[in-house]
Amino acid sequence: MLFMVEMTVRIPHSADPQAVDKLKADEKAFSQQLQREGKWRHLWRVVGQYANVSIFDVKDNDELHTLLTSLPLYPYMEMKVTPLAQHGSAIAQN
Template identity: 60%
Template structure:
């Protein structure tokens, strides 16, 4: 099932940049692994802000929580989740 997840990242301006860069690298690797697995179906950058709009395709809200809360930048994020379902107007088979 699909969930829209909007993630706003707020790194404290006095954080250690080396530590943050490490976290970002792990974050990117986890994201791409989940994309390859089909769990993280889309990710777009919000223009002008350190934020993204994502679409997850998971088995349950529990799986969604486990995936999102294990991201290394999770403690720095403000997150909004929206449960989605197929729209009767969609022509795409996999817009579940």
């Protein structure tokens, strides 16, 4: 199943900078692992924001939920999840 996930990160200014750097490094490693596995198909930065739009290809809602809540930055994220379906006029198939 394909899902579009819009993520906005809001880390408090009072957070320890070293802890934040560690979270960001862990997030990058985990996201790249999921990309190599084919579960995180697209990752796009939203210009001018600490945000992204991503496309996930997972088995079901539960797998997506488990994956998203496992992200190291999850406690600081606001997310909007949209299930996707193939469009009848699309030339390319997912």
